[in-house]
Amino acid sequence: MDATELTTRLDPPNDPAARAGTDDTPGAVDLVEDDLVEEISIDGMCGVY
Amino acid sequence: MAFDPERRYALHPQVALRSEPFGALAYHYGNRRLIFIRSASLVELVRGLDRHPSAAAALDALGIPDQDRTRLRRALEQLEHAQVIHPLTGGDRCAPTS
Amino acid sequence: MRTDQLKQGLTAPICLTWELTYGCNLACVHCLSSSGRRDPDELSTAEAERVVDELAAMQVFYVNIGGGEPLVRRDFLDLLEHAVASGVGVKFSTNGALLSKAMAARLATTDYVDVQVSLDGASKSTNDAVRGAGSYTAARRAMDHLAEAGFGPFKISVVVTRDNVAELDDLEALAQGYGAQLRVTRLRPSGRGAATWRKLHPTASQQRHLYRWLSARPHVLTGDSFFHLSGLGEPLPGLNLCGAGRVVCLIDPVGNVYACPFVLHDQFKAGSVRGPGGFAAVWRSSRLFEELRAPQSAGACASCGMFDACQGGCMAAKFFTGLPLDGPDPECVLGHGEAALARVAPGAAPSPGPGHSRRAPAPGGVRPPDPARLLPVLPGPPPSSG
Numbered sequence: 001m002d003a004t005e006l007t008t009r010l011d012p013p014n015d016p017a018a019r020a021g022t023d024d025t026p027g028a029v030d031l032v033e034d035d036l037v038e039e040i041s042i043d044g045m046c047g048v049y
Numbered sequence: 050m051a052f053d054p055e056r057r058y059a060l061h062p063q064v065a066l067r068s069e070p071f072g073a074l075a076y077h078y079g080n081r082r083l084i085f086i087r088s089a090s091l092v093e094l095v096r097g098l099d100r101h102p103s104a105a106a107a108l109d110a111l112g113i114p115d116q117d118r119t120r121l122r123r124a125l126e127q128l129e130h131a132q133v134i135h136p137l138t139g140g141d142r143c144a145p146t147s
Numbered sequence: 148m149r150t151d152q153l154k155q156g157l158t159a160p161i162c163l164t165w166e167l168t169y170g171c172n173l174a175c176v177h178c179l180s181s182s183g184r185r186d187p188d189e190l191s192t193a194e195a196e197r198v199v200d201e202l203a204a205m206q207v208f209y210v211n212i213g214g215g216e217p218l219v220r221r222d223f224l225d226l227l228e229h230a231v232a233s234g235v236g237v238k239f240s241t242n243g244a245l246l247s248k249a250m251a252a253r254l255a256t257t258d259y260v261d262v263q264v265s266l267d268g269a270s271k272s273t274n275d276a277v278r279g280a281g282s283y284t285a286a287r288r289a290m291d292h293l294a295e296a297g298f299g300p301f302k303i304s305v306v307v308t309r310d311n312v313a314e315l316d317d318l319e320a321l322a323q324g325y326g327a328q329l330r331v332t333r334l335r336p337s338g339r340g341a342a343t344w345r346k347l348h349p350t351a352s353q354q355r356h357l358y359r360w361l362s363a364r365p366h367v368l369t370g371d372s373f374f375h376l377s378g379l380g381e382p383l384p385g386l387n388l389c390g391a392g393r394v395v396c397l398i399d400p401v402g403n404v405y406a407c408p409f410v411l412h413d414q415f416k417a418g419s420v421r422g423p424g425g426f427a428a429v430w431r432s433s434r435l436f437e438e439l440r441a442p443q444s445a446g447a448c449a450s451c452g453m454f455d456a457c458q459g460g461c462m463a464a465k466f467f468t469g470l471p472l473d474g475p476d477p478e479c480v481l482g483h484g485e486a487a488l489a490r491v492a493p494g495a496a497p498s499p500g501p502g503h504s505r506r507a508p509a510p511g512g513v514r515p516p517d518p519a520r521l522l523p524v525l526p527g528p529p530p531s532s533g
């Protein structure tokens with residue numbers, strides 16, 4: 001799915017440029033990321049021996 | 050079995066869902082799988098799934114616009130595949146609302 | 148997940164290492180925690196139970212319990228059962244010497260516990276050169292106990308060294324024989340590893356071989372410890388970034404919280420679970436963790452095309468070899484680390500200190516191996532004093 005199919009964002013974190021111009025339309029969703037669902041192994045964190 | 054939006058779903062009982070600034074982390078204690086859920090809306094949808102007669106109804110209740118439903122249905126399908134959500138059994142199949 | 152997504156911090160660590168004790172019956176030459184002697188100030192059972200309660204309240208999903216040797220603590224099983232009963236999944240790391248048949252049987256009936264047995268060679272000679280005489284036999288015996296008790300798949304965890312790269316296939320076969328999961332992790336110059344890293348760490352050529360070997364085996368776990376090799380091709384499975392203070396941290400036996408187990412040094416100490424806000428306050432608001440979660444400078448690596456992939460490698464590897472943190476990893480795949488190492492003055496690298504290393508041989512007849520007698524696999528220049 002490409003970015004043109006996304007609706008306006010809702011409160012994206014730490015991104016003032018994007019926050020300006022966000023509208024709070026009811027039902028607007030924050031489908032910002034390419035992968036909404038990503039699996040990582042519980043073993044996939046560095047700093048655990 | 051493919052994801053069926055007319056079925057009623059719930060968070061899998063062995064899954065813990067923990068809210069995070071980016072959305073949530075889901076961890077399945079049985080199979081040790083860890084899932085990043087990168088949308089607060091998707092997290093809200095998942096949390097409320099079992100309160101609705103079907104996944105489609107849950108999408109309706111959140112007022113999800115049509116152009117986002119495909120993407121969210123795909124995400125729910127991925128979550129079912131990862132066993133984060135599962136269909137509830139016992140005559141839960143609902144007639145689609147008009 | 149990208150590093151910029153970690154700026155706000157996570158609600159809780161994704162995975163947390165908790166060293167229960169500095170006591171250990173072995174004296175491995177590369178021990179990251181310089182373990183050996185118990186510390187008189189180790190968390191009491193009651194304090195440890197409160198830590199478990201905190202982790203449960205924070206919804207920590209999974210904790211890696213290690214040490215030292217965690218089975219040295221008499222309350223180990225009680226703490227383990229308290230953890231799993233509270234909803235905190237446990238993996239514990241052990242050298243196996245104290246994993247009796249009875250312990251294996253008990254573990255086989257405990258839910259949500261994973262067991263990881265340490266082994267650093269497929270052969271007794273390779274393993275025992277690093278972990279001490281008798282350690283290979285003890286580890287294998289523990290594995291046999293787990294298998295006989297019907298525990299199910301356990302993990303065999305190997306720290307990759309110059310001397311065991313050649314035994315990777317044999318280690319894989321060993322794991323397959325037990326129906327176990329093989330895990331291979333990176334040697335860091337941490338703890339006693341600081342003194343032995345130069346002799347033990349894999350060569351550049353061996354690293355490339357390791358990368359290819361792992362790429363062909365996505366079922367082999369790595370603890371995401373080889374993200375510094377990402378410049379060699381497709382990244383290996385995992386988050387591929389330094390988790391210290393961001394997605395992981397360490398609680399040490401006396402309750403100190405460090406960014407990760409490989410940086411047991413004041414510079415990376417975030418606070419203590421014995422502080423007023425407990426572990427949660429340290430995780431959420433310690434200054435060290437705020438600094439680590441902020442975007443890090445690429446420094447000398449800024450103009451390198453690999454930086455996006457390798458993120459400049461491992462903080463611990465740089466710190467304990469005396470390299471600047473905003474520069475190449477000592478094992479940088481482009482060789483920039485080797486060049487930087489040559490510029491580090493002798494004695495300039497921060498010292499891990501003696502830690503809790505034993506000064507006398509370990510009891511029970513397990514002689515600590517002599518680092519001076521480590522045999523290099525490849526001919527090369529005489530070992531340096533570093």
